[in-house]
Amino acid sequence: MTQSQALTILKTGANVFLTGEPGSGKTYLINEYVAYLRAHEIEPAITASTGIAATHIGGFTIHSWCGIGIKKQLEKRDLEKIASSGYIKKRVNRAKILIIDEISMLLPGTLVMVDAVCRKIKGSAAPFGGLQIVLVGDFFQLPPVVKNEEENVLIKEVSARFAYDSPAWSAANLTVCYLSEQYRQDDATFLNILTAIRCNRFGEDHLCHIEKRKIQQHLAPARAPKLFSHNFDVDRVNEEMLAKLSGEVKAFLMLSKGPRPIVDALKRGCLSPEKLCLKIGAEVMFVKNNLKEGFVNGTLGRVEAFDKTSGWPIVKTRNGRKIQTEPMDWVIEEGGITRAQITQLPLRLAWAITVHKSQGMSMDEAVMDLSGVFEFGQGYVAFSRVRRLAGLHILGWNEKTFLVHPEILSKDKIFRARSSRAKEFLSDMAGAELAKRHENFIVFCEGNLKANENLVQKIGGRWEKKEKIDTHIATFTLWNERKNIAQIANARNLAESTILGHIERLTKQGKIDRDDLSRILTPTPAKALPQIHAAFRELGADALSPVFAKFAGKYSYDELRIARMMYQK
Structure with a gap:
């Protein structure tokens, strides 16, 4: 599933489990969704399973947000005490959307407690009290840390360490959005190795x-x-x-x-x-x-x-x-x-x-x-x-370095299949129906149907007016972080052709060295660069179509465009 498809599903108000390999853009997508909500004057509850993850996203730990703290289980008096707490009650009642990041680090019993607190305070029997619940993470990442002395107790309460085994997970009827794109690794061999480990196919090769x-x-x-x-x-x-x-x-x-x-x-x-x-x-x-x-x-x-x-x-x-x-x-x-x-x-x-x-x-x-x-x-x-x-x-x-949890392997197949079904369901839905669902969810959240595009998310969660910045300079900053064209386009929510235009302008201005362009040129045209440049000398470099025709479409227009940037008359 693409980021765009997953964002469309999130906007309908569906409960979602957002997952994908490292570098697939989970955090980026959540930031896009949060920015969308805030533009409609809706403030989501942003939480994470650990302090480090919460700090990264400028939110609470889920334990702090719902008042459960370090508790391993809730008795009736605990639930009553939390529900009577003024600031916890106000916080939960005000929320319409609850985001929990790094869900792989959350114990199943903790998710049950979060569900119980939300139901109690909201006065609703619906899962999580009727909140839109968005769980984000990858179960191939590190699982929850469980102290040895707690193992026996936890095993009595739940059958496994993973949040998806929680009855609260099942009750939420989550739509699985499994992101399939890759924005971090730009090395095909390395990506194959990571995929092999993830799929338990790591071998001698x-x-x-x-x-x-x-x-x-x-x-x-x-x-x-x-x-x-x-x-x-x-x-x-x-x-x-x-x-x-x-x-x-x-x-x-x-x-x-x-x-x-x-x-x-x-x-x-x-x-x-x-x-x-x-x-x-x-x-x-x-x-x-x-x-x-x-x-x-x-x-x-x-x-x-x-x-x-x-x-x-x-x-x-x-x-x-x-x-x-x-x-x-x-x-x-x-x-x-x-x-x-x-x-x-x-x-x-x-x-x-x-x-x-x-x-x-x-x-x-x-x-x-x-x-x-x-x-x-x-x-x-x-x-x-x-x-x-x-x-x-x-x-x-050591021998455990290339292993992933065997239970996660089988569960991953289920997640992928459910994501495919969600993608098919989305493609069958008419545009007008989708737009209506998006509008209805904004109304449910008591948001403003007219988006205020001047409101954006700042790190830490504040709202501020968009700062005017030269679009080429923004691209240049990401270029200097050694990001490739696809990564820059994704980060800026722009087309790759637009980013190429920025790079072309920056090259002409001398801000990008022509030799540095070789890192975005694929191996085949890179080897043929002398022949391509010879064609530019023969046919001219103003129009790409004659050169494209000369090579019978062997090189794409984007590849020829990059080669032209590297061409010196």
């Missing part, structure tokens, strides 16, 4: 590619982040590497305001530490998105200097951009009012990071020690962080 990426510790790229299974390895490497650098340590302390429990939850979910120690030469990773400044969550760089006036670090990213990095806010908002806030530089030391904390990140390259993998899917998550096979540097692995 795939292993031979992995073995070619195995390296010795002393040959590891110095600047590539290192992924480990355990926290103690990460802390050890980062501390050792920082200590090796000469020069003065600069410490940056996190600021906070708001109720302590909420602030503590924000801190637990924030990838920036409470005390960030840096030196010139420190390898760092940005942990928030700021497209205007030229970085996203996962952008890598090195501390070049500290500003003489402000003292803030100046980071040089891998693409050569220098960014004076200033503190950013992580907030939890409710009804447009900030409940809690923490402020810190959006950086962390990036010589090493755990596989768990790497979820949601995209990296150009990474060094991985997977010899300590202890959970199904941990190796798959680690591999899928990087965009291409050449960016994979492996120190070691």
Whole structure:
């Protein structure tokens, strides 16, 4: 299913399970849906199963949102107490749409408790009290962490660790939207390896590619982040590497305001530490998105200097951009009012990071020690962080690295089949009927039928007016993040031909080097570039159709267009 088809289904108000492989655009699609709702003056409840995921999306943990906290089960008096809480009651009553991200990390019993709280407060027997429920995630990702002493109790309550086994999941009658497009990996061989692991078809032919990426510790790229299974390895490497650098340590302390429990939850979910120690030469990773400044969550760089006036670090990213990095806010908002806030530089030391904390990140390259993998899917998550096979540097692995949960394999087939049926149902529905369903859901949510396109989502959930920005510059920023044409078009919700036009203009302006265009040219026309350029000299470069005809359609117009950009008369 495409993102557009899934968004169309979401707009009808159907309960949805949104899934897909890493890099298929789940988070992007949810952001599009949230922006659509806010344009119609509807504020969704945005939550996630973990603190880190909640921090990424600027929302609550689902435990905090519905007041269940760390409870493993709800007794009647617990439910009554939660339902009588003024702010919880107001929060749930005001909600029309509940989004839960990283659903794979949520225990089935927790989903039952969320359902019970919503029904109680809404005074409705309907699943989740009649809310539109949108569950987002990929069960091939890391499953919930269960403490050993709780295993027996949990097994008595439910038969498995996965949210889809919850009776609340079944009652919600979820439409499955399985995204099929890929926007992260741009390497066909690597994508085949990831798909093979996901489908339990990983064999010798795939292993031979992995073995070619195995390296010795002393040959590891110095600047590539290192992924480990355990926290103690990460802390050890980062501390050792920082200590090796000469020069003065600069410490940056996190600021906070708001109720302590909420602030503590924000801190637990924030990838920036409470005390960030840096030196010139420190390898760092940005942990928030700021497209205007030229970085996203996962952008890598090195501390070049500290500003003489402000003292803030100046980071040089891998693409050569220098960014004076200033503190950013992580907030939890409710009804447009900030409940809690923490402020810190959006950086962390990036010589090493755990596989768990790497979820949601995209990296150009990474060094991985997977010899300590202890959970199904941990190796798959680690591999899928990087965009291409050449960016994979492996120190070691164990027998569990290439395994995914056997139960998930069979469940995945069911999800794919249900998504196909939903896609067929959507294609059979008349446009007028779809438009009516979209309109009816806006009315149900008490929204404004006339969309206010000047309202957009800001990180952290605030509304603000759209900032005017040169459309070519926005494309240029994404180009500098090494994104390909499809990824830029997807991020900007524009046609690929439009993005090509931007790149052509930027090339003529000298902002994009002609030699750098080779990375978006496929191998076949790249090898034939001298012949194509000879054809331009013979037939002229103003019109592409004569050259297209000369090669009998062997090269597409887009390929010829890129070749023309690289052509110097």
